[in-house]
Amino acid sequence: MKILALAGGVGGAKLAHGLAQVLPPQDLTIVVNTGDDFEHFGLSISPDLDTVCYTLAGLANPQTGWGLAGESWTALEQAKQLGAPGWFNLGDRDLGTHLERTRRLRDGEALSAITADFCSAWGIGPQVLPMSDQPVRTMVRTADGRELAFQNYFVELRCEPQVRGFRFAGIEAAQPAPGLLEAAAAADLVVLCPSNPWVSIAPILGLPGLPAALAAKPVLAVSPIIGGQALKGPAAKMFSELGIAPSALAVAEYYGELLTGLVLDTLDADQQEALRELGIISLATASIMQDPADRARLAAEVLEFGQSLLTHA
Ligand code: GDP
Numbered sequence: 001m002k003i004l005a006l007a008g009g010v011g012g013a014k015l016a017h018g019l020a021q022v023l024p025p026q027d028l029t030i031v032v033n034t035g036d037d038f039e040h041f042g043l044s045i046s047p048d049l050d051t052v053c054y055t056l057a058g059l060a061n062p063q064t065g066w067g068l069a070g071e072s073w074t075a076l077e078q079a080k081q082l083g084a085p086g087w088f089n090l091g092d093r094d095l096g097t098h099l100e101r102t103r104r105l106r107d108g109e110a111l112s113a114i115t116a117d118f119c120s121a122w123g124i125g126p127q128v129l130p131m132s133d134q135p136v137r138t139m140v141r142t143a144d145g146r147e148l149a150f151q152n153y154f155v156e157l158r159c160e161p162q163v164r165g166f167r168f169a170g171i172e173a174a175q176p177a178p179g180l181l182e183a184a185a186a187a188d189l190v191v192l193c194p195s196n197p198w199v200s201i202a203p204i205l206g207l208p209g210l211p212a213a214l215a216a217k218p219v220l221a222v223s224p225i226i227g228g229q230a231l232k233g234p235a236a237k238m239f240s241e242l243g244i245a246p247s248a249l250a251v252a253e254y255y256g257e258l259l260t261g262l263v264l265d266t267l268d269a270d271q272q273e274a275l276r277e278l279g280i281i282s283l284a285t286a287s288i289m290q291d292p293a294d295r296a297r298l299a300a301e302v303l304e305f306g307q308s309l310l311t312h313a
């Protein structure tokens, strides 16, 4: 069964790692949000792409979910001592990734080609695609009338401003990365990882041509909202500030027509009836991924659920 998985950073990476454990590498393509990408210290930084790749390579910091395990911070400490901004954490080894990515981008290479080479250097089997080679930048509109670049909202301001909406600057001119529409066409099942719907999955779905490529496919989402809360990050806060009570059901309603089925936590099993009324079939299971074994178990359940959809379709 060929799978196309859509992922943001920490939540997406965990399920992507589960899928990578249970599928042959040639059957899995992971497309990653680049709306979080930004330039800092003159470097091109792709936080979600790096989180997914570090996780798949077994290099991620298990405590944070982002960054590298066993990281040191000497370069940033030195820069801070000289007056540099310190709000974005850049570890020494991680800096090496950004240096090399930036060097190659400056030489005119495509982000997708650079990512493919990094993946082979890291021994990553499945195909990992940045969503586009053209820059897309998530902008956050706030209640006090500002429009903030995503990392300023997310890291510098710790998601404190109230959100009113989002804009994905550059999306109209962005093309799906080379191979993405082909992977969509070849997929038997599309999986929306338990990533932030508003700022991790929406930019990918906003790419010209992608919704049409997915329209005829069975699409399963894993809810990032459990018991009305996000495990981490502002997903639930965003739903609330946009006037929607956060829930697994709200995630399904957000994805709307695109969605065939939802995997939600057993804690939210009482929402399955309402989902059925919406025409969304669902699977309730333990959906918190604490360790690599949890990821593989949840991924296997998602695939089994997907398989049952295919056979009943
Ligand atoms: P970011 O780009 O690093 O913010 O990460 P994502 O957008 O990929 O994922 C953020 C979402 O992942 C949050 O809304 C979390 O609730 C969700 N999440 C994190 N870990 C888990 C998990 O183990 N299970 C589920 N179901 N959701 C998770």
Ligand code: CA
Residues within 6 Å of the ligand: 008, 009, 010, 036, 047, 048, 200
């Ligand atoms: Ca992200």
